[in-house]
Amino acid sequence: MAKQTIMIDFDDTIVESIFLQRVNRFLNTCYTFDDFKDEYYIDNIIPKDKREQFFAEFCDTNPYFEVKIIEDAKEVIQKLNQKYEVYICSGCVMYNMPSKSAQIFAYKYQFLIKTFPFLSPQRFVFTNSKHVLKGDIIIDDYLDNLAGEFKQKYLFSSYHNRRFTEQDLKNLGIKRVKSWKEIAEILL
Ligand SMILES: [Mg+2]
Structure with a gap:
C-alpha cells in the first residue's frame, strides 16, 4: 500500500523565526515573540523607509546560519519519514524583495540537505502558493x-x-498542535 503523504512547513514549524533576531540587530532593539501576538510579519515593525535596506542585508547573509531547530523536530521527522512520504514545503520569495530571493531558495536547500540528510531533496517543494x-x-x-x-x-x-x-480551527477542519512531541503522539 502506498504511504500517506505529509507536507511539513519549514519556517516557524521546523526552525524558529529567522526574523526576530535579525530585526533586533538591525534596529538595535530587544523585541520578543510576545510583542508579535497578532503579527505574522515581524519585519513590519521596521520603518518603511528602512525596509529595503533590511531585506537587502537579510538576503545577502544566510539567515539559516544561526537558526534554532524547534525541539524534537529533527527526531520526529526522521521517524515520520519511515512511515510517511515526507515533503518539506516552504515559501522562499520575500514578498517585498523578490529580486533578491533566489538566494533564499539556495540557503534553505543547503540547510535542509545538511540537517535532514535522510529526506529526499526530490520532495522539497518551494512555493509561496500553498493553497494549491x-x-x-x-x-x-x-x-x-x-x-x-x-x-x-x-x-x-x-x-x-x-x-x-x-x-x-475546528470550524476549518484544523487541529492545533503545540509541539513535535504532540505530532509524534498523533501520527506515529
Ligand atoms: Mg511557516
Missing part, C-alpha cells in the same frame, strides 16, 4: 497555508497564531 497543494496530511504555522485539499490539517502553535481558538 493536496495530499493526506499538512502541518504549518500559518493558517492561510492550510487551505489546500488535505484529510488532516495541523496548525503548529507559534507566536502569531495563538489568537485562534480551538473552535475557530
